[in-house]
Amino acid sequence: MNLFDVYSLFNITPVRAEGCYLWDDKGTKYLDLYGGHAVISIGHSHPHYVDRISSQLNRMGFYSNSVVNPMQEELAQKLGDLCEMYDYSLFLCNSGAEANENAFKVASFHTGRSKIVAFEKAFHGRTSAAVAATDNTKIVAPVNSFHQVEFLPFNDIDRVEQVLSKKDVAAVIIEGIQGVGGVNIPDYDFLRALEKVCKKFGTLLILDEIQSGYGRSGKFFAFQYAEIQPDIITIAKGMGNGFPIGGVLISPEIKSEKGMLGTTFGGNYLACAAGLAVLEVMKEESLILNAKEIGEYLLNNLQSTISAKELRGEGLMIGVEFYEKISAIRLQLLKGKNIFTGVSGVNTLRLLPPLTLSKKQADSFLGSLHALLNSS
């Protein structure tokens, strides 16, 4: 059997990883500024993480959500404490798209409405409703397109107010920072106005923090820069540091009912062990602060050393937009400098390293990028 061929692959085969580094099958070492697509939060193969998951596996790997699992409660407690959303409730699932699907469902149950508002360039996942709320027609199949989704321009509160005033919108969904769309940070005034307009018309506000959350922005959630309180927050990626886990944080005004959501694998014992290890390491090693400091250091130094079209970012979620296509730069960084980076669109280099990135590692990237741009 062959693999269903859907991924454009870089020609490397990583076989080992530690901290911010990957090694391929030929023994070459790479600095990982891609973090497996914003997933590696506490660094690869962190000893506490490895120990938490392997000792859990030795005790018990799985049982279903039909029994009491105290690790889920511990995870909710520790997450609430670290992100300071103490009175929210947590629903656990397996991925980002699934978190958004469940968020839409909660919003629809709560409001009795079925329409969703999303924003231009948004990415919310590839399952049915999540992909319908993603601004990329190429990945929406006919079966996904019956969802009622309206896309509005980013940062345009008047258009949002106009649409919500019809009182038929269940939820507005917005990324804390748009990732796939190009590392676009919403105006904080816009987010504050969005919160008010949603309240005014009985629409729930969903913050998709799947990529920008879990400390990446230098705050636990990127929306916390705007000091708003969304009704629903979705999380995944950094939450499990590579172990599949996602979650939906739900405000106390929204009531649960038995059976309204459910999953076989969501919040399983191994996923909880991974999630707990991540939170423990993030706290113990002050990784949110590190993301803020190293992110600022990178942005400031990028500003002074290279001439880009635009630099955007918060913490360790950084977009470097060039005038030209960056596929060659990205390949040269990988093959010539052994540095793995991400991309948004065709001309934005996207940096999503582990939150453990050190100043020395940041310097190594800055020096390599500078040398590469000056040699071409």
Ligand SMILES: Cc1ncc(COP(=O)(O)O)c(C=O)c1O
């Ligand atoms: C903002 C955002 N939402 C949702 C998703 C979907 O997450 P997953 O691939 O885990 O389904 C992604 C993935 O890149 C994302 O960046």
